[in-house]
Amino acid sequence: MSEDKRNNPEEIYIKVTKDGPYLVYGNPKITQEYIATNEHGTSWEYEKGKECSVQEGDTPVALCRCGHSSNPPFCDGSHIHKHFDGTETASHEPILKNAKAYEGPNYTLLDNDKYCAFARFCDAYGQVWKLVMDGEKFTDKLAVREAFRCPAGRLMIKKNGSEEILEPELEKSIGVLEDTAIQCSGPLYIKGGIRVEGEDGQSYEIRNRQTLCRCGHSGNKPFCDGSHAAYKYKDGWDDE
Ligand code: FES
Incomplete structure (x- = not known):
């Protein structure tokens, strides 16, 4: 598949199925990603692990969302005999609507903690909420770095005097997170503005x-x- 096709927003999207898997259309890259820590043991960077072989053609890839598949990250049908209840409870409102603002001297951090994925990139070298309030050159740089690595998009940051939310450039792709520090597996990290469509056909905000x-x-x-x-x-x- 060409890179052009990978990046076509009309081609790549995710469909949430009723009490079943995520159907991923458009064959984005799907890669295992480890949350690597710094010398203090706090989350610092993503390290690539195994890459999934993707489907050819128009057939969607089914990724497990019940937590029981024995063929991760793919669905193996376990949701059926586990009687998985996948009822969607998330809001369709824009994430910024309920975000709290932390205005520092140079940057403002916006935080909607409903979306926390507990990846803890916000903890390195002093917590991001404090770093942004300090307003030193070094702490500003760290605050931007930490907000950019928040996989859930819970943390957003902008320069004071501007309405534009700063964002890292991310290829449309999916990371399958593994949190080595706490020895558990994490969520699917959906990158680059992939549309997620709910079971009822309504799309969530594209982030x-x-x-x-x-x-x-x-x-x-x-x-x-x-x-x-x-x-x-x-x-x-x-x-x-
Ligand atoms: S709450 Fe299920 S993967 Fe995070």
Whole structure:
């Protein structure tokens, strides 16, 4: 598949199915990604792991969202005998609508904690909320870096005096997160503005960074709310 086709917004999208998997259309890259830590043990960077072989042609790829598949990250039909309840509870309102603003001297951090995926990139070298309030050159740079790495898009940042939210450039692709520091598997990291369509046909706000629950326990389905950490969800992909 050509890069042009990969990046065509009409081609790549995700459909949430009723009590079943995510159907991924358009064959974006799907790669395992480890959350790597810095010397203090806090989340710092993404490291690539295994890459999934993608489907050819127009057939969608079915990714597990119940947390029980024995062929991760793909669906193996386990949701049926596990009687998975995948009822969507997330709002269709723009994420900014309920975001809290932390205005520092140079930048403003916007935070909608409903979307926290517990990836903890916001903790490195002092928490991002404090860094943005400090307003030093060094802390501003760190605050932007930490907001950019928040996979859920919970954390957004803008320069004061501008309405434009700053965003990292991300190729339309899917990361299958693995959180080594707390030894559990995480959500699907949906990058680059891929449209997610609910089971009822209504699309969610298209965002550059989003995380979709795949452990089955989120209270904000289809999005991750960090529950995978409490449940110590392990997809078993590395056990193969
Ligand atoms: S993967 Fe995070 S709550 Fe399910």
